[in-house]
Amino acid sequence: KNEVEQSPQNLTAQEGEFITINCSYSVGISALHWLQQHPGGGIVSLFMLSSGKKKHGRLIATINIQEKHSSLHITASHPRDSAVYICAVSGGTSYGKLTFGQGTILTVHP
Amino acid sequence: EPEVTQTPSHQVTQMGQEVILRCVPISNHLYFYWYRQILGQKVEFLVSFYNNEISEKSEIFDDQFSVERPDGSNFTLKIRSTKLEDSAMYFCASSGQGRYNEQFFGPGTRLTVL
Numbered sequence: 001k002n003e004v005e006q007s008p009q010n011l012t013a014q015e016g017e018f019i020t021i022n023c024s025y026s027v028g029i030s031a032l033h034w035l036q037q038h039p040g041g042g043i044v045s046l047f048m049l050s051s052g053k054k055k056h057g058r059l060i061a062t063i064n065i066q067e068k069h070s071s072l073h074i075t076a077s078h079p080r081d082s083a084v085y086i087c088a089v090s091g092g093t094s095y096g097k098l099t100f101g102q103g104t105i106l107t108v109h110p
Numbered sequence: 111e112p113e114v115t116q117t118p119s120h121q122v123t124q125m126g127q128e129v130i131l132r133c134v135p136i137s138n139h140l141y142f143y144w145y146r147q148i149l150g151q152k153v154e155f156l157v158s159f160y161n162n163e164i165s166e167k168s169e170i171f172d173d174q175f176s177v178e179r180p181d182g183s184n185f186t187l188k189i190r191s192t193k194l195e196d197s198a199m200y201f202c203a204s205s206g207q208g209r210y211n212e213q214f215f216g217p218g219t220r221l222t223v224l
Contacts, residue, residue, distance in 0.1 A: 033213070041199050043153070043215040086153065096141055096205060097166055098213065100153040 002027040006087050006101035013108050019074040021104045023087030026068065030091030033098060034061050034072050037084040046072070046085075077108045112136045116202050116216035124224055126191050131219045133185040133202030142185045143203040143213065144177065146170075153201070159185065192223045 003026040013019055023032070034046040047054050047061040049070075054061050058077075063070040074081055084105050088098040115134045123129050135142050144156040157167045157177055164177065176188045185204075189196055199218045205211040 035215075040217075041147075041220070042217045043201060045212050045214065048212045088153075096211070096213070097143065097155045097158050097168075098145070098153075099155065102152045 002029065002089055002091075002099045004087055004089055004099055004101040006085075006104050008104060009102065010105045011107070013077050013106070015078055015108055015110050017077050017108075019077050019081075019106065019108075021072045021085050021087075021106070023070045023072070023101055024068055025087075025089050025099075028065075028068075028091065029089040031089070032063055032070050033088045033090070034070075035086040035088060037086060037103065039083075043086070074106075079108045079110050082106055082108050112214075114202055114204055114214050114216035116200075116219050118219060119217065120220045120222070122222045122224065123192055125194060128188065128190050129192055129221065131187045131189075131200050131202075131221070133187070133216055134183055135185055135202065135204030136206075136214055137183070139204035139206050139214075141165075141205045141211070141213075142179070143205075144187045145201045145203065146198040147201065147218075148195075148198045156187070156200075189221075192221075194223050197221055197223045 005024050007022045031050045033048050036044045049063050058075045060073040084103040086103045087101040117132045142159040145153050147153045155168050157171045158165045178186050201218045202216040203213040205213045
């Protein structure tokens with residue numbers, strides 16, 4: 001069973017700051033997902049990656065398969081980035097089911 | 111842009127009643143999932159569905175739960191004899207051609223059991 005741990009659990013930043021959220025997992029995976037959950041509850045997929053690095057706008061996700069670790073970076077943070085960021089993994093013998101971390105609550109102040 | 115839809119957005123029911131949560135996945139997707147999130151807790155996997163049958167289920171998904179894809183578009187989760195602890199947000203998700211593809215989530219159904 002894969003254990004997914006995120007840090008920090010809560011993160012407060014000032015607008016414009018560079019933000020990093022970390023995720024580690026215990027068992028080898030096929031893919032790692034970064035998701036965003038807004039206060040209304042809806043979940044949006046940000047990235048899916050199995051190696052290296054991906055970039056989308058101000059968001060960058062990296063993964064180190066050997067160290068079983070991934071990071072999500074937000075450059076030039078903005079109050080609209082305030083949300084819960086969730087790391088989830090899939091792989092092994094599963095049919096794509098996701099195992100989730102507990103989420104990181106990000107608040108960006110103007 | 112195609113999206114996953116769920117109805118109702120909020121369901122209130124009495125303990126012991128049956129509820130059906132409905133989802134319409136993205137039309138050409140092949141893999142379907144139900145997850146739930148109890149307030150303040152992490153999202154948990156319930157069940158995956160592929161090729162018209164359950165492909166995997168968690169220990170949470172006991173005989174109280176069932177899933178169906180009755181007409182090729184809808185994907186339903188039925189909870190028989192609801193319990194207080196079934197109160198949660200239920201998310202449907204779907205993914206495309208491969209089981210390790212990106213998953214697209216619906217907006218969720220908030221189930222409140224009184």
